[in-house]
Amino acid sequence: MEKENINQRNFQQQLKSYKQDPVSLVLFLLVYGAAVLTFVAIIFIVGYILIKGIPNLSSKLFEFKYTSENVSLLPALVNTVFITVLSLVLAVPIGIGASIYLTEYAKRENPFVSVIRIATETLSGIPSIIYGLFGALFFVKYAHFGLSLLSGSVTLSIMILPLIMRTTEEALLSVPDSYREGSFALGAGKLRTIFHIVLPSAMPGIFSGVILAIGRIVGESAALIFTAGTVAEVAKSVFRSSRTLAVHMYAISGEGLYINQTYATAVVLLVLVIIINLLSETIARKLGSETGNE
Structure with missing residues (x-):
């Protein structure tokens, strides 16, 4: 009060x-x-x-098999989890590693660093459908991945890479230089300082960037239509075509016969995004409090 x-x-x-x-x-x-x-x-x-x-919403929408009589969303939900995990496995190590190089190793007056930052800003502003066309030409056609989970995941990893790099770089730059200087004064090397001092302190910001990337993956449809396809079944391997929840919602709404099921799928997608945001906020606060206590 x-x-x-x-x-x-x-x-x-x-x-x-x-x-x-x-x-x-x-x-x-x-x-x-x-x-x-x-x-x-x-x-x-x-x-x-x-x-x-x-x-x-009904139990039929959560059956494992998709049919014309029952446009189940469960296969799309499982594929969404698969493609999210695979995209993060590809993008997160590269994004965090590049940000560590830009902030901890590269000289700030290095023109190469400026070129990388300009390229990152440019990539973050490109529409997702352009990524989809690039993925269709390069990964689907020339790399011979075909319309598959792998093509969609690699395309999405390129799409979220600028987001992860920017948020990670800002998180690393927010760590005070006194932390690094104190670690060096105690005899720790550069690599030990980064992994034991800098990264733990920047972890809440890095994690927030990863969660934002997850939200973009879950809600993406344009890029995946051209790369992962629209097959309404659980992908049995990374080289099989599949659809995510966003693509599933787009596909059944375009047919004009399943408008009610489209709204039900939108509810599931909305709840999924809310749960991801709540979990991210909780984990970020926990990481921040642990770092503050240390």
């Missing part, structure tokens, strides 16, 4: 100070208006999906 009163007093003091400057008041109102609009939009979207989808 006292905390709420303090926040309310601070808000009133800020508003009073903003009233003295018209420009600041306008910017203040725009920021709060944008925040309220965002909140209302999120509530409307989530509420609409839940209202439309929850009544259409």
